[in-house]
Amino acid sequence: MKIEPKTILVLLFLGFVWGSAFILMKQGLVSFSAMQMASLRLVFAGSVAVFFFMREFRALKKRDWLFLSISGTIGNLIPAYLFASAGAEIPSSLSGALNAMTPFFTLIFGVMMFSQLFKVRQIIGITIGLAGALILILAKNKGVITFQTSYIIPCSKVVFAALLYGINVNIIKSKLHHLSPIVNSMVPLTLIAVPALIIGIANHTLETAMKPESLTSLLYIVVLGVLGSAISLIVFNQLVKKTTALFAASVTYLIPVFAYMWGLLVGEPIGLFQIGGMALILGGITLTRK
Numbered sequence: 401m402k403i404e405p406k407t408i409l410v411l412l413f414l415g416f417v418w419g420s421a422f423i424l425m426k427q428g429l430v431s432f433s434a435m436q437m438a439s440l441r442l443v444f445a446g447s448v449a450v451f452f453f454m455r456e457f458r459a460l461k462k463r464d465w466l467f468l469s470i471s472g473t474i475g476n477l478i479p480a481y482l483f484a485s486a487g488a489e490i491p492s493s494l495s496g497a498l499n500a501m502t503p504f505f506t507l508i509f510g511v512m513m514f515s516q517l518f519k520v521r522q523i524i525g526i527t528i529g530l531a532g533a534l535i536l537i538l539a540k541n542k543g544v545i546t547f548q549t550s551y552i553i554p555c556s557k558v559v560f561a562a563l564l565y566g567i568n569v570n571i572i573k574s575k576l577h578h579l580s581p582i583v584n585s586m587v588p589l590t591l592i593a594v595p596a597l598i599i600g601i602a603n604h605t606l607e608t609a610m611k612p613e614s615l616t617s618l619l620y621i622v623v624l625g626v627l628g629s630a631i632s633l634i635v636f637n638q639l640v641k642k643t644t645a646l647f648a649a650s651v652t653y654l655i656p657v658f659a660y661m662w663g664l665l666v667g668e669p670i671g672l673f674q675i676g677g678m679a680l681i682l683g684g685i686t687l688t689r690k
Contacts, residue, residue: 410639415654417632422483422492422655423662424624429488431617432608438484439600440609440618442477444625445633446593452586460579460587467575472588475568476629477595479561486554486561496655498558500530500681505566506649513570521687529653529684535677562652569649572640581637589630653681 428437460468486495503526576584600606609618640648656677 407639407643410635411651411654414632414636414639414651416658416661417628418651419496419655419658420662421624421628422487422496424620424628425484425487426492427620428617428624429484431611431614432605432621433603434484434488435481435603436600436605436608437617437621438480439596439603439605440621441484441625441629442480442589442596443593443600444622445476445589445629446596448626448630449586449589449593452582453590456580456583457587460583464576464579467571468584468587469591471568471571471576471584472592474564475572476588476633477592479564480596480629482557482561486557489554490551490558495558497534498555499562499565499655500652501559501562502565502569502652503529503649505563506569507566509567510570510573513567525684525687526650527684528687529650529681532653532656532677532680532684535673535680565652566649569640572637573644573648577641581634581641584637584640585630585633589633650684653684657681 425437428440432440483495507522507526572584608614636648636651639651
């Protein structure tokens with residue numbers, strides 16, 4: 401499959417948006433709890449999605465509703481709360497790096513559950529990409545691993561979210577490929593906005609949002625929900641439809657790259673290790689294409 405410049409630009413866009421999402425979550429957590437922040441993110445995303453939902457839902461079949469509901473639950477609802485909870489306990493850059501395990505789970509579940517074929521070059525590609533992500537982690541700590549035992553549980557949450565992402569990408573590619581990217585994005589977001597709203601109300605989110613000191617954090621969450629969830633999900637599902645599930649999932653390798661780009665803006669230095677890690681990530685993504 402030929403790599404088109406437009407496809408690369410889409411991949412970079414998603415990497416930038418989702419790489420920025422961890423910083424936005426950190427800002428949201430300044431005034432809101434993890435449960436409140438994740439609920440608001442999904443409700444704001446659902447507020448955008450419902451307009452598309454009203455236009456498209458009549459054409460869906462019963463089987464589509466089943467897989468769209470599963471996709472929304474494991475691809476958006478559960479990961480949103482997992483990332484929010486983990487983000488309150490570990491650095492955003494570490495969350496972004498661990499999320500780079502998504503292509504591994506995409507490959508594993510694609511073979512195990514959906515009987516998808518793969519090539520040796522794809523395995524090499526995801527291995528190279530993961531190596532690049534690990535280099536970024538090591539470079540962040542100046543070559544010394546300083547993993548804390550308190551990180552075990554929150555890191556497990558991120559890994560589990562990556563696992564769910566891997567399953568979801570395969571579901572979209574195998575079970576929902578006949579639907580448009582807008583349907584695959586907006587219908588699940590609309591469905592999960594309902595339980596998210598209930599969870600948010602139960603956690604007194606409205607009371608917190610009404611406080612003047614919460615306004616800045618609330619604005620960050622609005623951007624996170626609208627751009628980081630609703631709009632970016634349409635773009636991602638378009639990428640899944642046009643390419644392979646594994647290549648689309650490789651966007652998670654770009655997340656640590658853009659996390660470091662944000663680091664530059666706040667004065668963090670980038671040296672040869674970081675540049676080398678980014679080069680490996682980009683090379684690994686190229687190899688995942690069939």
